[in-house]
Amino acid sequence: MQIPFYDFSRETSEIGPNIHAALERVISSGAFIMGDELKSFETEFAQSCACTYGVGVASGTDALFLALTAFGIGTGDEVITVSNTFAATVLAILYTGATPVLVDIEETSHLIDVARVEQAVTEKTKAIIPVHLFGTCAEMDGIMEIARRHSLFVLEDACQAHGALYRGRPAGSLGDAAAFSFYPTKNLGAYGDGGLITTKIRDLYEKLLLLRNYGQKDRYRHLMIGYNSRLDEIQAAFLREKLPHLEEWVDKRQKAARVYDEGLGEINLIKPDLAEGSTHAYYLYVLSVDDRDLLRDHLSSKGVQTLIHYPVPIHKQQAFKKVRIHDDLRNAEKRSSQIVSLPLHPWIREDEMSYVIESIREHYR
């Protein structure tokens, strides 16, 4: 049996006709940039995460960078985040000229350690980026409390958390702003690159509209230095077709995760203690085992594709010499050597999961 990590053909067999109709709709409209599809999608997506405003941009990376820029963050400032994240979280901070300050994750989860955030705050700190890694939200109540006390902005990196809830509230509605990615494999993915910022703050929203569109309010009237970072009409139209399925697809991910949970039982899983009313959106299903590489080799020999998110923490990467490390990052380092992500998507079948479970059990027999 061959079990790929993700299978786009199953997605298209469910929604292919709607996608083709959306493409046709945009092409015949003759509007490709900043038209009605984008406007509608921004409203629909913002509403889906209990937010007032949505600003579509070119990628999740740009969503992070433009939100930080709209906060007014730049050279000389510090932004606190984690080392076990996709590089874009830290790249976005560096693009602004600010210094990323990396704090460790909790021992029992893959999420930012709130106590360490408090210790890392200096007079230069301007913002915190909690990363809702794998589909579970960081401990936002604690983070917001620290942020309010020190007058800091909070930008959720929700690029992996479409459809997750934190104490009954959707990811994307928990900080001052949130960055989403629509990279194709995400819980809500485009057929290309795309991103979006959600916020409830009107001033921030208005600034973001300028920043993503060359800094212009009206055509050829530039109020600030802006960028070309728009979510185009074709991607917005595709995303509008997919958004109504998000809840059902996240539900399917959760059901699949339960099958793995039950089948793998005693195998060491990273299971953040979810607070009451919080849910895991299972962008990724991640095991944590001491012989990770051996397990991966075994699964590969059985035709099961696995990935590692992420094998090298940011502070160990050649490119990121300018980060500041707060205290030590021992949990992030340990985790990066143990984690392995299993195939999981809304269309994975029971027999495929049984095969993955049996292959893992065989390895540990």
Ligand SMILES: Cc1ncc(COP(=O)(O)O)c(C=O)c1O
């Ligand atoms: C945690 C995290 N942050 C940021 C990004 C960047 O998003 P994009 O690839 O759309 O630029 C991603 C996705 O790839 C991500 O997983």
